[in-house]
Amino acid sequence: MTPHRVVSPQEWLAARRQLLDKEKAFTRARDELSRERRELPWERVEKSYTFEGPDGRETLADLFAGRSQLVVYHFMYGAEAEAPCKSCSFWADNFNGIIPHLQQRDVSMVAISRAPLERLQAFRKRLGWSFKWLSSGGSDFNYDYHVSFRPEQTGAQYNYVAITSSMSDYPGVSVFFKDESGSIFHTYSGYARGLDMLNTAYHYLDLVPKGRDEAGLPFTMAWVNYRDRYDT
DSSP, rough: OOOOOOOOHHHHHHHHHHHHHHHHHHHHHHHHHHHHTTTTTOOOOOOOOOEETEEEEEEEEGGGGTOOOEEEEEEEEEESSSOEEEEEHHTTTTTTHHHHHHHHHTTEEEESSSOOHHHHHHHHHTTTOOOOEEEEETTHHHTTTTTTTTTTSSSSSTTTEEEOOOOBBBEEEEEEEEEEEEOOOEEEEEEEEEEEEEHHHHHTTTSSTTTOOOOSSSSSTTTTOGGGGGGO
């Protein structure tokens, strides 16, 4: 952590007001970006997807649960993985409390992974999560939305660029809309650093003097662990 100047209250207030001008400009730019995101063209979902969840087999249409908008968090937990991604667990710790609020705005939210349902349910119970978590193990869903990759696959893309990686699964978020006729449209997907905005804890860390404090680590989220595995 670099040394910081210690100044008088008057000097601090002047510096804070200068930063406030930049914060306001950033907020306006973010609002404009959000507007442009909502105005992206849509693509019709032509393929039929089914998932295994706590209520049995469900289609993509079922996951809307009577609402017109659906957010899917692509939780990185491969079919052969012994445990889910720690970073995705970090993101998922943000889900429980917000889902009732999303539902009030005509939005359903679920998490989807390729791992078998029994493994998802066991980990969900362990961390006390109440959000709906389904297995896509029997469908192409994860592959079609570019968060899972087959060993023999060529031309793989993640975050809209070609990748070469030995990893079979990655995190992401996808958004869907269902119209009154029942047609479903894919409206947005985000990956990698595009998921930062969905992590409340990171936004709080960005406020404190040390920030995320990840610069000296082997990789940015090397410090992240399952919530029940931190030393207290």
